Amino acid sequence: MDEEAGCALGRxxxxxxxxxxxxxxxxxxxxxxxxxxxxVAATMCCRAVGPERVLGLIMPSGVSEPSxxxxxxxxxxxxxxxxxxxxxxxxxxxxxSVPGFQDDRTLLGNLMARTRMAILYYHANRLGMLVCGxxxxxxxxxxxxxxxxxxxxxxxxxxxxxxxxVYELAATMExxxxxxxxxxxxxxxxxxxSDEAEIGLSYPEIDxxxxxxxxxxxxxxxxxxxxxxxxxRASEHKRxxxxxxx
Numbered sequence: 153m154d155e156e157a158g159c160a161l162g163r164x165x166x167x168x169x170x171x172x173x174x175x176x177x178x179x180x181x182x183x184x185x186x187x188x189x190x191x192v193a194a195t196m197c198c199r200a201v202g203p204e205r206v207l208g209l210i211m212p213s214g215v216s217e218p219s220x221x222x223x224x225x226x227x228x229x230x231x232x233x234x235x236x237x238x239x240x241x242x243x244x245x246x247x248x249s250v251p252g253f254q255d256d257r258t259l260l261g262n263l264m265a266r267t268r269m270a271i272l273y274y275h276a277n278r279l280g281m282l283v284c285g286x287x288x289x290x291x292x293x294x295x296x297x298x299x300x301x302x303x304x305x306x307x308x309x310x311x312x313x314x315x316x317x318v319y320e321l322a323a324t325m326e327x328x329x330x331x332x333x334x335x336x337x338x339x340x341x342x343x344x345x346s347d348e349a350e351i352g353l354s355y356p357e358i359d360x361x362x363x364x365x366x367x368x369x370x371x372x373x374x375x376x377x378x379x380x381x382x383x384x385r386a387s388e389h390k391r392x393x394x395x396x397x398x
Contacts, residue, residue, distance in 0.1 A: 160321060161196070164309045168200035171282065171307045179205030180307075181276040182284040183268055184228055184235065186210075186220030187337065189310060190286040191227045191328045192318055196309050197284050198231045208235035209275065211268045213244060216340050223332050230327040240267045261341035265301025273304075282306040290315040290358055294380060295387020296351060302339075303390065314362065315355040353379065 172179065180197045184190045197206045208228040212221050221237065228235035247253060247263060272283045285305025287297060289312055297303040310318055315337070322328050337347040337355070348354050353361075353376065361380040364373060372378045 160313075161199070161324075164196045165200040168197055168284070168307060168309055172201050172205075175282055175306075177282045178280045179207070179282075180284040181207045181209060181272055181279065181281045183272055183286065183302075184208040184210050184224040185286075185340065186217075186223035186227070186332065187335065188318055188322050188328075188332060189288055190224070191332050192322050192325065193284055193286040193309055194227060194231060194233065195325050195327055198233055203231050203233040205281075206231075206233045207275065207279065207281065208233055209268075209272060210235060210237040211240050211271060212237065213239070213264055213340070214241045215343050217338075219331075220338075220340060223329060223335070226329055227327070227332065230329075238271060240264060240271070243267050257342050261339065262298045262301060264341065265298035269301050269304045276306075284309065285311070287311050288313055288315050288318050290355060290362065291347075292391065293362055293387075294351070294358060294383040295390050296347070296383075297390065299390050314359040316359045351383075 168180070179201055182190065182194050182197055184194055194206065194208055208224070210221060210224045210228075225235065225237070244260070244263065244267065248255070269283075275281070276283045283304070283306045285303070285308040287303050287305070287308055288310050291297050292303065292311055310321075313321065319333070322333055338345050339347060351358070357376055358380055361377045362384075365371070365377055365381055365384070370381065370384075372381045
């Protein structure tokens with residue numbers, strides 16, 4: 153591990169340890185999906201407070217890939233942290249009986265994210281723990297997340313990292329399986345779903361555009377930056393508190 157990666161890991165550990173101590177909680181609950189973001193965040197939680205104070209929840213739906221479930225379990229096992237697999241399908245089935253329910257895959261994907269959030273907070277409340285988020289800077293900035301779903305957390309240890317930086321950091325972590333590092337990023341919202349295909353741009357393209365926009369006062373220089381800037385503007389409501397008269 154080079155010095156820069158070591159410093160990056162150290163800062164994240166300090167954040168997680170400080171939030172844990174200050175809150176007086178018993179540790180962290182984290183959703184583990186089998187993807188790179190949750191693998192890195194879970195690793196950092198275990199390094200910061202010890203695996204005995206971290207609970208991983210694997211929450212598959214009916215469209216989840218079996219390989220994602222097994223990868224999530226292997227990440228937890230390699231970290232020696234406790235974990236449980238809780239299917240969200242019974243909850244989704246109950247929602248389907250609600251009058252006016254539409255079986256639209258985007259609406260259902262948002263419902264999945266918010267269902268997982270509710271389960272994470274239920275167990276965190278039950279155990280006196282905090283919910284650790286797994287959002288990265290790239291997806292946060294372009295709004296590729298569900299409001300009050302996967303972006304809801306008590307602490308966000310990798311929110312300052314672009315997706316490409318998450319991969320760079322993950323490559324220094326021996327506990328993350330090679331297939332997780334090589335896996336096509338997917339939120340698992342439907343069979344065959346790919347994040348980059350849904351967004352319409354690759355993560356390196358998005359990260360380069362975001363960095364350029366930030367350096368140039370959010371004035372776009374090319375068509376890719378135009379697209380990314382429009383996503384940033386359209387999703388601004390996801391990054392701000394709800395408007396009020398307080």
